[in-house]
Amino acid sequence: MNHDSLLYPLRHSDNPDDGSLWNWAQNARLAQHFQVKTPQSEAEVQQLLRQHSGSVRLVGSRLSPGRMLNVAEDDLLLDLSALQGILHHDAESITVAAGTRLEDLFDHLTRMDRMLGCSPGVIAVQTLAGAIATGTHGQGMQQSSLADEALAIRMVLADGSIREFHRGDPEFAAVQVSLGTLGVVTAITLRTVPFRIFTCEKHAVPAATLEQDLLRWNQTYEFSKAWWFVDDDVLHVWNINPASASLREQYYAQGRAVIEHADEGDTRLNRTIDQTLAHMHRDTQVEGKGGKQFRTVTRFRDFTDVTGDVYQLLCRGIAVPQINVEIGVPLDRTPAIIRKIKRWYAENRPHMHYPIILRCTGPSAAWLSPASDRATCFFGFVVYYADDGSLSQEGLHFLTEVEKLLAAEGGRPHWGKYYDPTRYQWREVYPHWDDFRALRASLDPARRFSNHYVNTLFD
Template sequence: MVYALVNGTITDLRLRNAVVKDSHLYPLRHTANIDNENRLWNWAQNSVVGLRAQLQRPTCEAELQQLLRQTTGKVRVLGSRLSPGRMLGVGAQDLLLDLSAMQGVIAVDDESVTFAAGTQLEQIYATLTGMDRMLASSPGVIAVQTLAGAMSTGTHGQGLDQSSLADEATRIRMVLADGSLREFTRDDADFSAVQVGLGALGIITAVTLRTRPFRLFTCHKYAVTADNLGQDLLTWNQQYELSKAWWFVDDNLLHVWNAEEANPQDQQRYYANQREVIEHGEGTDSSLNETIDQTLAQMHRDTQIHGKGGKQFRTVTRFRDFTDISGDIYQLFCRGIAVPQINVEIGVPLARTPAVIGKIKAWYAAKHPHMHYPIILRCTGPSSAWLSPAYQQPTCFFGFVVYYADDGSLSQEGLHFLTEVEKLLAAEGGRPHWGKYYDPQRYTWRDIYPQWDAFRAVRQQLDPQRRFSNDYVTALFD
């Protein structure tokens, strides 16, 4: 061991350095009331992204253009502030933009709908449902993100016949660093750069999304062992249009949702039920209840919350006494509960997924790491966006969550698990979700993104003065 005298105390430097690194990657949460603060925090309140005095709220595209023409500093857009604060922060003299006034439907045709970039996903889903339309992409679990923010960070759902939200865009309208306006279409050579641009190319003001006729699905729910998970996961995704699984590694069990188009009888029942979700069967499946109780007990210990606790526990209790259901794709899959958390998600090539699952099992058997929450498994088809984790390849996303305690702290054992499993997945060619937490030192970006330098060239062309940069973007591309 290596020891040193720090502030009068003999300290194990390796442990101290690990704690410092954790506080950078997984910052503690500020739990005080922030309403009267001059500082602006991200949604999780674990990072300051700027000052309220810096915030501007343009009401239209012309106002936004004028703001950029009148200023010279760096610029970032806040969106819903769900991403780690490092993505959002700018210097004290720079500009923070809130585009929440720019929302709603701009144009409609037979095959697509154009929305303002500040429109929240839940509003988009409700609007399309009211038109008896839907997107081809499956939704993510949370719907309070803005359209531009969710698209620019690679937000995705599940199902091999679709990919990310960005892949449903046919036209992207953007204000550039000098205040000029440009509209990108799928025919443009640099469209694939703009689809997932991390806010580093310009400010998206409108997106045209292709739509398809409204459909209903029946979601079949199962509790199964993870003995053959590597092959089972591939089979489920090949047989069903939509598939999602939660892996309770401690108990070698899975909770699986496999969805297919609802039959005519279930569709009739759905409409007779005033478009509310319908449940199937007279009984429920209680085979996961003991595992759920054990998981909840562990989460309570980790978060120091006693009794029934907060919303984070509802994300697990819904697996108790489960049954098949029918409804629209948003009712079935967009059911996340927004609770402050550290969320790590790594996409690995689908072809490597069985081997990766085998390595996670072997690692778990050897180390018995602390499991704070089940591993979330979602697979998608290939994406056309250069910086999508699913670029050019079907991908399985492995998701990991550690919830904050009420005092803003995090389970150190839970964070150790995140660190170790990210090492394993990064070594397998994994690509992290941009809008979640990850350790950038684990990745050589050129090796895992074939169009990395092409993206950098587009950035140089669109923003040569680096107005849309900050420490995070600079570290990535410069």
């Protein structure tokens, strides 16, 4: 089978020297280098917007699919990576430049004995503005996306003027997750809370009762995340709650290093891990056992409970070029959806390239968050690139078929990942879709913060 190259583009692993800037995965050309501008300040952003009359798109870490980022030959691509650092902080908030990497923000908060009120995403090399604009989220029913921790968002508008949107403003829910279509975000103020230590309990359990277990775990624990190895009908589960007083004392006594609770790890998942690695080696045509993509699975071998801060425990993602599809569905429909996936798998026995990743969050206030106004379960799917830049066609077939199922159940895709836009009736799944479009028309009547994909999406 030959899947649509626009949905799942092949990767140019040789990095051709053609004067182009590529996205991080090197599967999409974004612009010619002369079109890329890297403003060093907010004032330079204003100047660029006033000098240039064409369209403008924005990049941070370039992790999103190319269709969201690329520009036409007469347009500009603004690289905001120079807008970095902590601009201000007080007892309950921190103001951060838009291009600051999440890992730098988390390190700074830790030194202040503060943290964000939300669970972090797994990839900490994202820029703050990019992570917020695409609805990046972690897990846990008591919180939602990173955007929901924002108290204020400062933005340069299409005419070069500056406006600051505050929580409580009628437009704030649109600005929180905006896909870079309303203006250039230059600074974000985030709510902070006291620093806490957590214990992560890790389990290998059968998936026979996943429908009930997933809801129970998310009701019982502050954070819960599961990897569903469908071939073996088994799950690897991380359930996280605040650490005990004695473990907190031990954590600080050993210099804030992660505590491993056992000298010898649990081996119950090892056979499944070996089987998954064999599939991945076959799909990616990689010799030996090296490669970052294999570390994403081998870390589950000989697992043990651990204690640490939320960033040490959950920012464990390994950035490897991949096709990553993630669809959020209503939490109350999740048990029925799991049953449907089980039936579909039993009937079709598809090739499983990687386990299904399950994370749940509370509702988001942002109009375009995939968790907008509803508790949500996110189903994540990954296919890694082979060394020659190709993709497992069987793995892509699985992504395609399951996305069909989830879209039919009211699913909403993660904006910063891959999805088939023809599967979704946006007005039906996003009640505030037309409200967002109206604000976009008001703030950017000339559609300056657009490209072909964005215009197709909204217009």
